[in-house]
Amino acid sequence: MAKPKLALYWAASCGGCEIAVLDIHEKILDVAAAFDIVFWPCAMDFKYQDVRAMEDKSIDLCLFNGSIRNSEAAEIAHMLRAKSKVVVAFGSCALEGGIPGLANLTTKEDILRVVYKDTPSTVTQNGGVYPQTHSKMKEGSIEIPELWETVKSLDQVIDVEYYVPGCPPQPEQIWAVIEHVISGRPLPPKGSILGATDKTCCDECPRDRKEKKIKQFYRPFEIQTDPNECLLDQGMVCMGPATRSGCGALCTKANMPCRGCYGPPPHIVDQGAKMVSALASVIDSTEPEEIERILDQIADPMGTFYRFSLAHSILRRVEKV
Amino acid sequence: MAFEPRIIGFLCNWCSYTGADLAGVSRIKSAPNVRILRTMCSGRVDPAFILKAFQLGADGVIVMGCHLGDCHYQEGNYKTIRRLPFLKRLVKDFGIDPRRLRLEWVSASEGDKFAKIVNEMTEEIRQLGPLKLTVHREIERAIAQP
Amino acid sequence: MKQIKIDPITRLEGHGKIDIFLNDDGEVENTYFQIPELRGFEQFCVGRPVEELPRITTRICGVCPEAHHMASAKACDAVFHVDPPPTAKKLRQLLYNVFFAGDHTTHFYALGGPDFIVGPSAPASERNILGVVKKVGLEVGGKVIEMRKRTQAVLKVLGGKQTHQVTSLPGGVSKGITQEEAKEIEQHCLWFVEFGKFTIQAFNDIVLKNQEYVDLILSDAFAHKTYYMGLVDANNRVNFYDGMVRVVDPEGKEFVKYSPNEYLDNISEHVESWTYLKFPFLKKVGWKGLVDGKDSGVYRATPLSRLNASDGMPTPFAQAEYEKMYSTLGGKPVHATLATHWARVIELLSAAEMALDLVRDPEITGTNIRTIPTEIPTEGVGIVEAPRGTLTHHYTTDAKGMVTKVNLIVGTTNNYAPISMSINKAARGLIKKGVEVTEGTLNMIEMAFRAYDPCFGCATHTLPGQMPLIVRIHDTNGEILDEIKRN
Numbered sequence: 001m002a003k004p005k006l007a008l009y010w011a012a013s014c015g016g017c018e019i020a021v022l023d024i025h026e027k028i029l030d031v032a033a034a035f036d037i038v039f040w041p042c043a044m045d046f047k048y049q050d051v052r053a054m055e056d057k058s059i060d061l062c063l064f065n066g067s068i069r070n071s072e073a074a075e076i077a078h079m080l081r082a083k084s085k086v087v088v089a090f091g092s093c094a095l096e097g098g099i100p101g102l103a104n105l106t107t108k109e110d111i112l113r114v115v116y117k118d119t120p121s122t123v124t125q126n127g128g129v130y131p132q133t134h135s136k137m138k139e140g141s142i143e144i145p146e147l148w149e150t151v152k153s154l155d156q157v158i159d160v161e162y163y164v165p166g167c168p169p170q171p172e173q174i175w176a177v178i179e180h181v182i183s184g185r186p187l188p189p190k191g192s193i194l195g196a197t198d199k200t201c202c203d204e205c206p207r208d209r210k211e212k213k214i215k216q217f218y219r220p221f222e223i224q225t226d227p228n229e230c231l232l233d234q235g236m237v238c239m240g241p242a243t244r245s246g247c248g249a250l251c252t253k254a255n256m257p258c259r260g261c262y263g264p265p266p267h268i269v270d271q272g273a274k275m276v277s278a279l280a281s282v283i284d285s286t287e288p289e290e291i292e293r294i295l296d297q298i299a300d301p302m303g304t305f306y307r308f309s310l311a312h313s314i315l316r317r318v319e320k321v
Numbered sequence: 322m323a324f325e326p327r328i329i330g331f332l333c334n335w336c337s338y339t340g341a342d343l344a345g346v347s348r349i350k351s352a353p354n355v356r357i358l359r360t361m362c363s364g365r366v367d368p369a370f371i372l373k374a375f376q377l378g379a380d381g382v383i384v385m386g387c388h389l390g391d392c393h394y395q396e397g398n399y400k401t402i403r404r405l406p407f408l409k410r411l412v413k414d415f416g417i418d419p420r421r422l423r424l425e426w427v428s429a430s431e432g433d434k435f436a437k438i439v440n441e442m443t444e445e446i447r448q449l450g451p452l453k454l455t456v457h458r459e460i461e462r463a464i465a466q467p
Numbered sequence: 468m469k470q471i472k473i474d475p476i477t478r479l480e481g482h483g484k485i486d487i488f489l490n491d492d493g494e495v496e497n498t499y500f501q502i503p504e505l506r507g508f509e510q511f512c513v514g515r516p517v518e519e520l521p522r523i524t525t526r527i528c529g530v531c532p533e534a535h536h537m538a539s540a541k542a543c544d545a546v547f548h549v550d551p552p553p554t555a556k557k558l559r560q561l562l563y564n565v566f567f568a569g570d571h572t573t574h575f576y577a578l579g580g581p582d583f584i585v586g587p588s589a590p591a592s593e594r595n596i597l598g599v600v601k602k603v604g605l606e607v608g609g610k611v612i613e614m615r616k617r618t619q620a621v622l623k624v625l626g627g628k629q630t631h632q633v634t635s636l637p638g639g640v641s642k643g644i645t646q647e648e649a650k651e652i653e654q655h656c657l658w659f660v661e662f663g664k665f666t667i668q669a670f671n672d673i674v675l676k677n678q679e680y681v682d683l684i685l686s687d688a689f690a691h692k693t694y695y696m697g698l699v700d701a702n703n704r705v706n707f708y709d710g711m712v713r714v715v716d717p718e719g720k721e722f723v724k725y726s727p728n729e730y731l732d733n734i735s736e737h738v739e740s741w742t743y744l745k746f747p748f749l750k751k752v753g754w755k756g757l758v759d760g761k762d763s764g765v766y767r768a769t770p771l772s773r774l775n776a777s778d779g780m781p782t783p784f785a786q787a788e789y790e791k792m793y794s795t796l797g798g799k800p801v802h803a804t805l806a807t808h809w810a811r812v813i814e815l816l817s818a819a820e821m822a823l824d825l826v827r828d829p830e831i832t833g834t835n836i837r838t839i840p841t842e843i844p845t846e847g848v849g850i851v852e853a854p855r856g857t858l859t860h861h862y863t864t865d866a867k868g869m870v871t872k873v874n875l876i877v878g879t880t881n882n883y884a885p886i887s888m889s890i891n892k893a894a895r896g897l898i899k900k901g902v903e904v905t906e907g908t909l910n911m912i913e914m915a916f917r918a919y920d921p922c923f924g925c926a927t928h929t930l931p932g933q934m935p936l937i938v939r940i941h942d943t944n945g946e947i948l949d950e951i952k953r954n
């Protein structure tokens with residue numbers, strides 16, 4: 001029997017998801033043995049043309065990482081969709097926009113202005129030069145893709161069968177997913193989250209939890225925390241309660257609060273909204289003024305609660321004001 | 322066509338919903354712009370419901386619950402009193418005018434207060450104009466070309 | 468005029484693209500190396516609490532998140548005017564040197580090395596890690612995988628996560644190590660040093676003993692006389708984590724030595740409308756375009772540049788190799804781009820030796836790992852050497868430590884101008900009237916930029932394969948006259 005065909009692709013990605021695949025170490029040889037890798041631009045020599053020439057649905061599994069930021073990435077996403085039986089949004093960026101999705105806090109115009117004009121090392125000639133999609137040089141014309149105003153998750157662009165969360169997904173979890181596919185066991189229903197578990201990060205966290213009553217929030221640099229007690233109990237905003245389990249609470253084990261890279265827990269659509277409820281129930285006050293004062297201590301709710309999931313949240317982006 | 326604000330009202334079953342009902346039976350004049358959704362308690366209003374309401378096209382959202390101390394579930398509205406201000410901040414950070422989200426305590430006997438709040442808010446939202454979000458445009462686009 | 472397109476050459480914050488224009492005589496008129504993507508960290512980091520940036524900017528690059536984590540943490544220290552306790556600094560440095568050794572390994576064996584080990588003229592299908600294994604022996608493949616595995620294990624202990632570390636924060640680190648952990652890491656470091664020596668030996672046997680390769684390294688097609696940049700310690704020896712930035716001129720004389728907060732007096736960036744990436748240059752020399760020489764502000768920041776800009780290595784074995792390299796290649800500075808591979812293996816060994824020294828330092832298991840900031844945060848610059856070049860993070864905050872401005876000059880970006888020049892030079896040297904453009908031609912052009920280990924040629928190249936290359940030759944009407952694919 002012919003081996004199943006595997007494709008991997010990165011869109012607006014940092015490369016960390018690819019590294020995570022390689023971090024399954026020797027098992028990568030099992031992957032190479034079990035699959036016929038038909039497309040992996042970062043590691044192997046296959047071209048877009050080759051994929052374009054393939055028959056529809058001839059790729060069995062496509063692991064797609066990175067968010068969608070421009071027309072070029074969207075085009076390839078559509079192409080891979082047509083050629084693949086199963087598309088997996090792999091990693092936080094593909095799943096929910098990830099950190100590049102923080103660009104939805106701002107506008108394309110502001111990004112261009114800051115990068116090409118305002119940054120202090122940038123030399124501005126005649127009021128500023130901005131990259132143009134089409135440039136007519138004296139020798140001929142050359143093009144670069146146009147940036148989108150809004151960063152998108154993969155499932156906002158194409159239909160997706162499964163999701164693997166994490167920034168990056170942990171190698172053991174990646175292996176579990178691949179191993180499942182290799183084993184031929186039936187796949188879970190469409191839309192399932194793979195490579196994670198069905199609780200919250202808190203359930204995997206070894207720290208002791210008490211009944212929380214918080215009068216004061218701290219930022220990570222301000223205090224030395226107790227290594228055994230829940231960080232949230234100690235007044236540090238920790239995304240544990242609003243984050244899916246699966247990583248093994250890596251960050252809190254390293255004495256740093258969770259930032260939510262495994263995405264919202266089961267049945268939660270909006271990580272930020274979940275975090276608002278979680279924190280609202282532990283603030284120890286019923287006095288409006290005091291409540292406002294305590295809320296003031298939470299630095300940057302948007303950038304913290306939606307660190308990885310802004311593009312996939314209910315409202316998706318900040319409106320220009 | 323003149324702009325008619327669409328306001329979603331989450332009203333707790335025990336006090337505010339009854340208050341709204343009272344306004345109705347007492348024929349107190351109030352703007353028809355608030356579509357009421359009955360919840361068991363203001364504490365049951367998940368922040369995601371509110372964001373979802375904006376996503377689906379609400380120009381404003383109002384949450385009404387029992388006065389502090391009167392919640393049928395004791396603690397419910399104490400949660401609300403922390404949640405709503407928090408959510409107002411978040412909504413503001415999303416670039417939505419925080420006046421589009423409101424929290425009020427209305428008891429079962431305060432039909433007149435209900436009407437007054439509804440009229441006030443409708444007027445305020447009318448001034449603010451319709452809420453047009455990127456997500457609305459994107460959904461429209463997605464529907465137009467499936 | 469004909470146009471040759473190499474698209475995509477693969478990633479550097481996206482996927483690079485080369486256009487080569489030929490004139491009517493069939494010679495290269497010009498080349499453009501375009502970067503088609505921008506993510507805008509400089510803007511969306513604004514408004515964030517500054518202590519979060521070491522956890523956000525890691526996502527600039529999943530290949531070298533450690534470099535961003537460290538540059539960012541150092542910028543945060545500076546913003547808060549705090550000095551981390553010695554143990555914390557040593558833990559950061561330990562993490563950093565282990566990362567360096569691992570990263571250089573992947574590049575050498577999987578990406579850049581195959582050009583030499585298997586040979587520049589070998590078929591593309593063999594110029595990959597499998598080809599390396601075939602040539603050097605089966606145990607090498609295993610060793611490379613083991614090196615990765617061990618470095619990742621150490622990074623997880625020290626950084627909390629193996630990719631996108633979390634432990635560095637303003638004033639220190641969040642987590643120390645126990646005696647047992649130190650013992651374990653020491654065992655790994657001993658192994659790293661042995662591996663470094665083995666790699667040097669392999670480089671000697673395969674490359675240096677082959678006159679053809681040495682000639683290729685020294686050939687003019689791959690040389691550029693530029694300024695060189697690198698971080699140095701108080702004795703002007705290479706340091707990856709800390710020190711002053713030293714720049715030497717094309718003759719090897721010190722041109723400037725600056726501390727991180729003086730970078731703006733020394734570095735500027737030029738913008739071109741046809742690419743999303745900016746071109747950094749030496750401010751005091753000025754931007755003269757994509758040209759080399761003493762009058763052009765173009766500088767390079769690569770392993771070779773660091774060696775050129777320093778007076779030596781901080782560790783004994785690496786120092787011996789450093790001396791050997793310069794005596795073999797005819798003294799300092801070395802302008803041959805391909806010698807970067809040699810410099811890289813010397814750095815690999817040095818990083819391993821450094822890591823071993825650090826983990827054996829009794830202070831490494833200390834428990835004082837944080838200085839809690841007390842001063843009002845303002846502004847700060849953090850500089851480290853990323854494997855691919857000097858990395859600068861510059862933050863300004865309000866009095867609460869919320870970010871108001873961010874400027875980043877990222878490793879590979881430093882080399883954008885020289886990479887473009889190297890591509891141009893290689894193309895000019897190789898594409899001549901009447902000479903058919905073949906896959907071999909593309910290999911050589913590719914080799915020119917691969918020496919820089921630009922991030923697009925990143926450490927993920929550990930599976931058999933090549934970057935996809937397609938050259939299309941267009942006539943003036945845009946009709947495709949010829950197409951060459953890399954198979």
Ligand code: SF4
Pocket residue numbers: 012013014015016017018065066090091092093094098099166167168169526529
């Ligand atoms: S999910 Fe994280 S690791 Fe993966 S590409 Fe995005 S930023 Fe990189």
Ligand code: SF4
Pocket residue numbers: 201202203205206207209229230231232233238239240241249252257258
């Ligand atoms: S809130 Fe954070 S520290 Fe507390 S239990 Fe949950 S994950 Fe652990």
Ligand code: SF4
Pocket residue numbers: 167201243244247248249250251252257258259260261262263628
């Ligand atoms: S603790 Fe949170 S932020 Fe850290 S890896 Fe796990 S899910 Fe991601």
Ligand code: FES
Pocket residue numbers: 333334335336337361362363364386387391392393394397398
């Ligand atoms: S029952 Fe009315 S607020 Fe709880």
